[in-house]
Amino acid sequence: MKVKSQGKRQEARGEKAFCFYFSSYIFYTMVIAYCLLPIASKAQDSIKSPKIGLVLSGGGAKGFAHIGVLKVLEQAGIKIDYIGGTSMGAVVGGLYASGYSATQIDSIFKSTNFDKLLQDFIPRSSKNFYEKRNDELYAVVLPFNKFKIGIPEALSKGMYNFNLLTSLTRNVRHIRDFNKLKIPFLCIATDIETGQEVILNKGNLARAMVSSSAFPSLFSPVEMDGKLLIDGGVANNYPIEAVRKMGADIIIGVDVQDGLFGRNDLKEATKILAQISALQTIEKMKIKIKNTDIYIKPDIKNYGLISFGEGDDIIRKGEEAAFAVYEQLKKYGNKVDFKPNNLKVTIDSLQIKNIIINNLKNYTRSYIKGKLAFKEGDKISYESMEKGIDNLNATQNFSVINYSLEDDKSKDDFKLTLAENTNRTFLKFGLHYDGLFKSGVLVNLTQKKTFFKNDIASFDLVLGDNIRYYLDYYIDNGFYWSFGFKSQYNQFNRNVAKEISSLNLDATGMNAINVDFSDFTNQAYFQTLFTQKFLIGIGAELKLLKIGSQTLVSSNPIIDKSNYLSLFGYMKYDSFDNKYFPKKGWNFSGDVQSYLFSSNYTGKFKPFSIAKANFGIATTIFNKTTFKLEAEGGLSFGKQSVSFFDFVLGGYGYNMIDNFKHFYGYDFLSLAANSYLKTTGTLDYEIFKKNHLNFSANFANVKDKLFQSVDWISIPKYSGYAVGYGLETIIGPIEIKHSWSPETSKGFTWFSVGFWF
Numbered sequence: 001m002k003v004k005s006q007g008k009r010q011e012a013r014g015e016k017a018f019c020f021y022f023s024s025y026i027f028y029t030m031v032i033a034y035c036l037l038p039i040a041s042k043a044q045d046s047i048k049s050p051k052i053g054l055v056l057s058g059g060g061a062k063g064f065a066h067i068g069v070l071k072v073l074e075q076a077g078i079k080i081d082y083i084g085g086t087s088m089g090a091v092v093g094g095l096y097a098s099g100y101s102a103t104q105i106d107s108i109f110k111s112t113n114f115d116k117l118l119q120d121f122i123p124r125s126s127k128n129f130y131e132k133r134n135d136e137l138y139a140v141v142l143p144f145n146k147f148k149i150g151i152p153e154a155l156s157k158g159m160y161n162f163n164l165l166t167s168l169t170r171n172v173r174h175i176r177d178f179n180k181l182k183i184p185f186l187c188i189a190t191d192i193e194t195g196q197e198v199i200l201n202k203g204n205l206a207r208a209m210v211s212s213s214a215f216p217s218l219f220s221p222v223e224m225d226g227k228l229l230i231d232g233g234v235a236n237n238y239p240i241e242a243v244r245k246m247g248a249d250i251i252i253g254v255d256v257q258d259g260l261f262g263r264n265d266l267k268e269a270t271k272i273l274a275q276i277s278a279l280q281t282i283e284k285m286k287i288k289i290k291n292t293d294i295y296i297k298p299d300i301k302n303y304g305l306i307s308f309g310e311g312d313d314i315i316r317k318g319e320e321a322a323f324a325v326y327e328q329l330k331k332y333g334n335k336v337d338f339k340p341n342n343l344k345v346t347i348d349s350l351q352i353k354n355i356i357i358n359n360l361k362n363y364t365r366s367y368i369k370g371k372l373a374f375k376e377g378d379k380i381s382y383e384s385m386e387k388g389i390d391n392l393n394a395t396q397n398f399s400v401i402n403y404s405l406e407d408d409k410s411k412d413d414f415k416l417t418l419a420e421n422t423n424r425t426f427l428k429f430g431l432h433y434d435g436l437f438k439s440g441v442l443v444n445l446t447q448k449k450t451f452f453k454n455d456i457a458s459f460d461l462v463l464g465d466n467i468r469y470y471l472d473y474y475i476d477n478g479f480y481w482s483f484g485f486k487s488q489y490n491q492f493n494r495n496v497a498k499e500i501s502s503l504n505l506d507a508t509g510m511n512a513i514n515v516d517f518s519d520f521t522n523q524a525y526f527q528t529l530f531t532q533k534f535l536i537g538i539g540a541e542l543k544l545l546k547i548g549s550q551t552l553v554s555s556n557p558i559i560d561k562s563n564y565l566s567l568f569g570y571m572k573y574d575s576f577d578n579k580y581f582p583k584k585g586w587n588f589s590g591d592v593q594s595y596l597f598s599s600n601y602t603g604k605f606k607p608f609s610i611a612k613a614n615f616g617i618a619t620t621i622f623n624k625t626t627f628k629l630e631a632e633g634g635l636s637f638g639k640q641s642v643s644f645f646d647f648v649l650g651g652y653g654y655n656m657i658d659n660f661k662h663f664y665g666y667d668f669l670s671l672a673a674n675s676y677l678k679t680t681g682t683l684d685y686e687i688f689k690k691n692h693l694n695f696s697a698n699f700a701n702v703k704d705k706l707f708q709s710v711d712w713i714s715i716p717k718y719s720g721y722a723v724g725y726g727l728e729t730i731i732g733p734i735e736i737k738h739s740w741s742p743e744t745s746k747g748f749t750w751f752s753v754g755f756w757f
Helices: 002-048 060-075 088-097 102-111 114-119 129-135 159-168 205-212 240-246 269-290 308-323 326-330 365-372 382-394
Strands: 052-056 082-086 140-145 185-191 197-200 222-224 227-231 250-254 294-296 350-357 398-408 411-420 425-434 438-448 455-464 468-475 482-497 512-531 534-548 558-574 585-598 608-622 625-638 647-649 671-673 675-688 691-702 718-729 732-740 747-753
Touching: 052 060, 052 088, 052 240, 060 088, 060 102, 060 250, 060 308, 060 326, 082 088, 082 240, 088 102, 088 159, 088 185, 088 205, 102 308, 114 159, 114 308, 129 558, 159 205, 159 382, 185 205, 185 240, 197 205, 205 222, 205 227, 240 250, 294 308, 308 326, 350 365, 350 398, 365 382, 365 411, 382 398, 425 732, 512 558, 647 675, 647 691, 671 675, 671 691
Parallel strands: 052 082, 052 250, 082 185, 250 294, 350 411
Antiparallel strands: 140 425, 185 197, 185 227, 222 227, 398 411, 425 438, 425 747, 438 455, 455 468, 468 482, 482 512, 512 534, 534 558, 558 585, 585 608, 608 625, 625 675, 647 671, 675 691, 691 718, 718 732, 732 747
16 A cells, blocks of 8 residues: 555656646747747748839830839739839839829829920020020030030930929938938949949939939930949949849839840931940840849830830830739739828928038129029029029039038028039021021121120121121120120111102102112110019110112112211010910010211201010910910101111011011011001911911001101001911921911012021
């Protein structure tokens, strides 16, 4: 019994020991499991949710396909963890990383005017009167140095693009580390000096995107951190390795690059440049495709780098290519937890605390701030900031304009870096034909900073049927009083109204005579700007007017050969968005000129004055249809006016010198008197881009001493109508107009080619 009880006790102790050890095992197992749970959880999450990297290649307008792919990725519920892009892939990727959805990016691209982007469009309202004249007179502008003609480094400096992207990325304007964007991001540029790729993952996001997409010949190189950068596609158009290094487990790649073209397709500069880039990357791309987990190649071979007008079709091609691999995409999607981007753009206002400008050699801080048109402490819109940058860009005085907005305690410091343009001499060319001055080729030489910092010297020589010239020297002091000197010579031979001469032709029965007309005018003036659109000025003029005719049988064919000295004052306002085909804006000009002395060839001179004014307004009344209304008038007053300074109306398409005015329904220089009143209405319809159909009607009273009675408010004595077609081209407008008047039995068809000069 004792042995049995002892055995039972040992057995009980064994059971207790077993229970103790088993309980301890369970306890330690649970502790270890608890400790390892986060690691296991992370491992499990890693298996279930790999990090997705998106690679977007460059390809110009073909990069629109990226938008279509992004739409499908969102539909599949795929959360992108990293984005790397090149060129257009950098632009689309950067916008997506900053918080925009694919649909929002689609809307942005559809509302962007890519013609303006490629041309680096500067609104006409940002240009002063000299800059307006420059853009509306010359078709080609080339740098000229040491008697050698250069060519511009690119079609565009990229300022329009930079302004646009700066505005679009305003919500992340203070972020300088792209890993801190909503989606970590990088893009690729190429160092033009070394040919090496440059990874851009820090700095100003808009500047990085512009650098990555600076396609050679289309956009100027961009200077960043001491490097001169161009399109990243030259060095690495598909940055898969860089995105892997960011931490991506799975790579979704979208390839919109061209393959190699055959010789028959290499007929465009952009295709040749793209081919040169592809020659260096085509072999590397084969390896990169193999290392891409989901490779998407839209069928866009029929589109080019600048096929921006076909954006909708290219986006659709991107969607189709993504849907082709939709089953693969769904493996990495989570529609339940996925929340697509939907950026709410911040209020369009900036509180400027400081304006920081780098030191310049030839331009003062006050000059720069005057062009910006805002100052420290101002609350401005992005539109106002862009207008200030456009004002600077319009001067053509700066080869580099770089700016950023830096965080300063809930306000913004505006940091501006400028590089002065080293090109000071330019050759400019124009071409024109009209029915009065006939054909002419314009050659211009412009020199900046000839004698003073802010001066501009310009000389126009017109070669053709009537040789002419125009010399202008101007010291631009902006909103302070500026000084200028002008000299010009104009000539033509034409049948003109008998009223333009001082001869009594009634006995001859002639209504017109053939004259040789020449005008040599020199002016010195002071003027000041109140805004880019409004100026006033005063000055003195010395004019030599020579008029002769071989029509008259006379021993002396000279009608007049006199010098005239006068004083003048003027004011101008011009907010038209286009000189020749305005859609909005208005203009006003008025001047008074007093002729005080003359060499008096005719013996009939007595001091007199001429006052004239015109007003015009343009508005878009409905889609593509614009109405422009103009009113103008003039009169002479004093002891006795000289008939050679009368207002002379008729014709269209020529540069209106002296008091010559356009008038539909009558031939060139047909109506003349010392006073007139005229109104014109034009309805213009843009049938296609830059193609205009228009109808015009004008009415006038033209009579000596018109305003000394109530005749000026009577029913207009003269009227005329015109239908026309106009085309906006690089050399200026090309127009044809057919004109007629109820008062005459004749119709006139006029051709005008190129800018008026």
